[in-house]
Amino acid sequence: MGRPRALVAVVAGALLLAGCGSGPSQVGSAVIVGDHSVGLDQVQSMIDQAVRQDPYAQKLAREHKLDLLGREIVRQTVLHELTARAAEKEGLVADPAKVAGFVAQESSAPVTDTGQGDQVAVTQIVAKLRDRTEVASDVALEQQLAQKYLPKLTVGADYVGISAASDTDADARARAFDLAKQFAADPGKIPATIQQANQEAQQAQQAQQMGMPAAPGSFTAGQASELFGASQYLGLAQTPLFGTEKNSILVFQAQQPQRPDWFVFVIRARGTDQAVPSDDKPQTPSATQLTSIGTRLLQPYLAETGLRVNPRYGVWDVVSMNLAPNQDATKGLVLPLRGAAPAQQ
Template structure:
């Protein structure tokens, strides 16, 4: 069994629990990119709407004023777009899955909402920005979407599994550009020539064993490897929040699987993805927290990107499918998902 997955608690979610945004404006003939901040299917949010929300945040939130002084208002813009996209995907998933929101849970979450301004808790801009954007909206809408995501996760968690081959690539830090480049390159190689996968994984496995014995990485820089492992979401809750569980079979996924515990990059070859039967497991299922359920629900929105027709105005960056978030540019994405040769198009 995969060594990094043998201790699920060591894995930290790639994607944090989400608060989602309502207010998409539909357009029967399909919206135009001109004047739009983001388009999802036949719905869009205008540039003016995003700017209006940013202005409101600066007026009402001291932390928003701090961001303005530090010339970081782009963080607010990206967060508004992110939550917009996730809201629309949640609505699509709820319709397809026939989910009926638990109004009791919505009421309970809404009652927890605090009217006080967002405080600087030292957790960083990302946490504060998420909270600020949620406060710009109706708290009932926020809770409604969060509860739907939790229900989506609860529906699939007991029977969701992924079969995958994998290799680990040693990294010296979270921002090790060389390790990132190697992971992206290997993902492309695996996707373009699946015949290379088995030999590479065998080499990686030998190097990983030697590295354990000597404490030094081998010439290929591999730190871990495995063939045809089956991972059940209920047994590996942290891993279930990552793109491994959101990507289709016959795709190759690269990301930092153990962040922040260890910065190594992993390249997974997704062989199968099942959602309809219990998974034989070598350990007991874990009881998820509400935050874990929300994050897993977010990850289960990933497949809906394929048909969503997502278009993001370049001023807000690019959609990063691995993070289910906006990145400033393609060089800042947290990973990649690539279809193997002859498979369906990649999710972008």
């Protein structure tokens, strides 16, 4: 298996389609990020190489799942370009010793079925197709980005929680998306809805103490003006809560995998220069967490890239920092508040 967990995390981490204008043409491109374009032929060549050398890729071919490899190639391309942009802006340079250490830990063995699932395998397969030093440098830079901002990264938000019966509860997802659109269109609805959600959440808690589960689609939480510090919430620091710009509405399942509830956040503030006062000692992140947080901190750079993904690979899902087969399969939603600066899509 051989590949360090941190190295897997960078590429496992966890919208815009065609357009006109200057820069590379979408015709013949799998993805365009800024001035960088990856052609359809290049993606297919990488898929063919993977099938030749990796037993797991051969398994995917037999199962007609090679589209997973195509999306993973596009995803890693996007993350690499975002990492380069962030490093340039922040003045970060990958430590050669750390990069060499990561490279030394990589395995040259073909990727086989270890029972960890398709996503882990395709992440490893595509990383092995890329230049090893490039992959390791991305890891080092993302960890540096996280170390720079983690101590003083804060988010202020209002939020409501919506009960879901399962991870795939389509009705709860639809209600969360609809509520987010209402908030985005009419911010005046937010305070009353949060108050209602808070009251319903208290009632639901009392019912649960009596052994009665929350009804699917009901409010399970409601809070205004909550301040989150990334160093106190390492789990949340890896989510879009800490990557989304202020004056945005964010929807995602914030407590996964513990609970499948959907949350609608109203991002009121996002700061990178002042720690949140707390009696709790800041948590110490693992290397894997640092890499995942660094990946999340690439999210704000999406808006400046003019990202365009060929529809055959799906759509870019800003919430998961990944590709989804279509809009219905995205892990959440980001919308701008009416009258505020546009949020990244």
